[in-house]
Amino acid sequence: MANEIMTINMGPQHPSTHGVLRMLIELDGETILKIDPDIGYLHRGVEKLSEYRTYHQTLPLTDRLDYLAPMSNNLGYILAVEKLLGIDVPERAQTVRIIMAELTRLQSHLVWLACHALDIGAMTVFIYAFRERETIMEIYELISGARMTSNFFRAGGLSQDVPAEFEKKVRDFMAVMPGYLDTYEGLLTNNPIWRKRTIGNGVISAEDATDIGITGPALRGSGVDFDLRRDIPYAGYETYQFQVPTGENCDTYDRYKVRLVEMREACKIVNQALERLKPGPVLADAPQVCYPPKDSVYNSIEGLIHHFKIASEGYPVPEGEVYMGIEAPKGELGYYIVSDGSSKPYRMRVRPPSFVNLQAIEKMSKGSMIADLVAVIGTLDIVLGEIDR
Amino acid sequence: MADTNRAVEKLQGKFAASILEVKEDRGDWIVTVKKEEIIAVLAFLKTECAFSMLTDVTAIDYLGKFEERFMMVYQLTSVAHKDRIRIKAPVSESDCRIESATQAFASANWLEREVFDLFGITFDKHPDLRRILMTPDWVGHPLRKDYPLQGPDREPYKGRLS
Numbered sequence: 001m002a003n004e005i006m007t008i009n010m011g012p013q014h015p016s017t018h019g020v021l022r023m024l025i026e027l028d029g030e031t032i033l034k035i036d037p038d039i040g041y042l043h044r045g046v047e048k049l050s051e052y053r054t055y056h057q058t059l060p061l062t063d064r065l066d067y068l069a070p071m072s073n074n075l076g077y078i079l080a081v082e083k084l085l086g087i088d089v090p091e092r093a094q095t096v097r098i099i100m101a102e103l104t105r106l107q108s109h110l111v112w113l114a115c116h117a118l119d120i121g122a123m124t125v126f127i128y129a130f131r132e133r134e135t136i137m138e139i140y141e142l143i144s145g146a147r148m149t150s151n152f153f154r155a156g157g158l159s160q161d162v163p164a165e166f167e168k169k170v171r172d173f174m175a176v177m178p179g180y181l182d183t184y185e186g187l188l189t190n191n192p193i194w195r196k197r198t199i200g201n202g203v204i205s206a207e208d209a210t211d212i213g214i215t216g217p218a219l220r221g222s223g224v225d226f227d228l229r230r231d232i233p234y235a236g237y238e239t240y241q242f243q244v245p246t247g248e249n250c251d252t253y254d255r256y257k258v259r260l261v262e263m264r265e266a267c268k269i270v271n272q273a274l275e276r277l278k279p280g281p282v283l284a285d286a287p288q289v290c291y292p293p294k295d296s297v298y299n300s301i302e303g304l305i306h307h308f309k310i311a312s313e314g315y316p317v318p319e320g321e322v323y324m325g326i327e328a329p330k331g332e333l334g335y336y337i338v339s340d341g342s343s344k345p346y347r348m349r350v351r352p353p354s355f356v357n358l359q360a361i362e363k364m365s366k367g368s369m370i371a372d373l374v375a376v377i378g379t380l381d382i383v384l385g386e387i388d389r
Numbered sequence: 390m391a392d393t394n395r396a397v398e399k400l401q402g403k404f405a406a407s408i409l410e411v412k413e414d415r416g417d418w419i420v421t422v423k424k425e426e427i428i429a430v431l432a433f434l435k436t437e438c439a440f441s442m443l444t445d446v447t448a449i450d451y452l453g454k455f456e457e458r459f460m461m462v463y464q465l466t467s468v469a470h471k472d473r474i475r476i477k478a479p480v481s482e483s484d485c486r487i488e489s490a491t492q493a494f495a496s497a498n499w500l501e502r503e504v505f506d507l508f509g510i511t512f513d514k515h516p517d518l519r520r521i522l523m524t525p526d527w528v529g530h531p532l533r534k535d536y537p538l539q540g541p542d543r544e545p546y547k548g549r550l551s
Contacts, residue, residue: 226471
């Protein structure tokens with residue numbers, strides 16, 4: 001009995017596995033010897049499906065990858081298609097995209113904070129964070145009509161202009177959000193239980209993290225100063241001022257602090273973008289690619305034909321291949337699209353941040369107690385929708 | 390971009406005999422090499438050109454388009470120089486195997502398992518080559534172009550009816 005190795009099964013219905021992650025864990029007492037994650041329960045074949053759909057029809061599939069950050073997924077895909085097409089986006093569309101991408105970062109980090117804290121036993125934060133997330137969901141609903149499956153961006157701009165009350169709603173939210181962040185920090189940062197559970201937990205060195213391919217806040221928590229928004233900019237991020245936080249101790253507590261600073265920086269970027277939000281067109285002047293305005297579709301035969309052509313045939317995309325990586329809330333989200341000149345992607349590869357980050361789980365929790373594994377899952381901030389695709 | 394350019398020049402100097410193609414597409418640098426040299430090229434980029442992160446590994450199925458059916462694609466990122474490069478290597482259907490990049494980068498582990506699962510390309514010297522997304526008893530490789538969208542033994546997909 002003394003040296004018996006026990007294999008236990010965790011998930012796929014376990015509440016702290018953030019979806020349908022299943023792990024086979026070998027334990028010596030309560031110490032973890034080996035972890036074998038078993039994924040694929042949510043595999044929907046998004047990459048295969050996209051080969052049978054036009055570029056426009058592929059867009060709604062991307063909402064469903066990381067369903068906690070739909071607009072980031074849309075943005076990465078749309079930027080890749082725009083890079084293939086070589087079209088530019090009007091100023092206003094660009095600014096709205098930045099606002100929504102940063103609100104999405106806030107939303108995703110709020111869910112991370114809520115679930116991570118709940119997993120470790122801090123229930124209060126969960127209730128607070130979901131309250132704020134609700135406001136962002138309402139903004140989503142206001143502009144796209146859906147709370148999660150937004151499908152709002154288009155190649156060349158946005159599906160429609162944002163309503164008049166959008167700006168006020170975002171400004172109101174930005175006025176209160178920093179105060180809420182103080183609340184979360186007040187509840188957790190110096191909380192002795194929180195510190196005991198997170199300091200020294202899930203340590204991974206900068207070198208190992210880079211080698212395993214970890215990206216996003218988890219990489220910066222290990223002290224690697226790398227943020228695609230600043231280092232390989234896209235969508236106009238080079239014109240915004242923001243700080244990139246990094247950690248020192250490579251543990252769960254540092255990754256927590258990095259994400260909280262990131263949330264504050266996201267608020268700053270949204271505020272800068274709000275200052276730049278000027279009236280103007282939201283769709284590029286590229287009739288081969290963009291749908292005509294609804295007014296023209298309903299009231300002129302040319303507009304109707306134009307709409308019908310794009311909806312039925314799609315638009316041809318010049319031959320070539322691009323890789324577009326963006327700094328999604330969870331890490332580097334990459335779209336690699338190969339076009340053969342037709343209106344459907346020949347191959348679309350989604351490089352999901354969670355999938356690659358999850359690889360590190362064994363390295364991060366080997367030798368620690370099984371109860372600490374729950375904190376490691378939380379700090380990696382995984383979403384099975386994008387791991388399994 | 391200038392740094393990637395320098396990496397490309399270094400590669401051309403060191404591996405002149407094994408480079409099949411070098412091109413730039415919309416700002417991305419793409420170097421196609423022979424599959425026998427893939428590990429040497431990846432290790433060289435990691436140690437000599439500061440491409441410290443293997444961001445992505447995937448494959449493309451060019452069924453009926455090119456002589457060599459599959460194309461392996463490796464995306465590398467340099468954290469120090471804030472730069473990217475893409476390395477490709479053709480793999481034929483008759484000899485559907487390539488050496489595993491796990492010898493140079495730990496991140497290749499799951500990414501190659503996924504390619505093995507969905508494309509059926511075997512990775513030599515991979516520490517743990519199993520299916521990852523599909524079930525272990527699955528037959529076929531879903532991302533191959535000759536694998537029907539609806540799955541095997543089903544009516545073929547005829548396009549959207551609406």
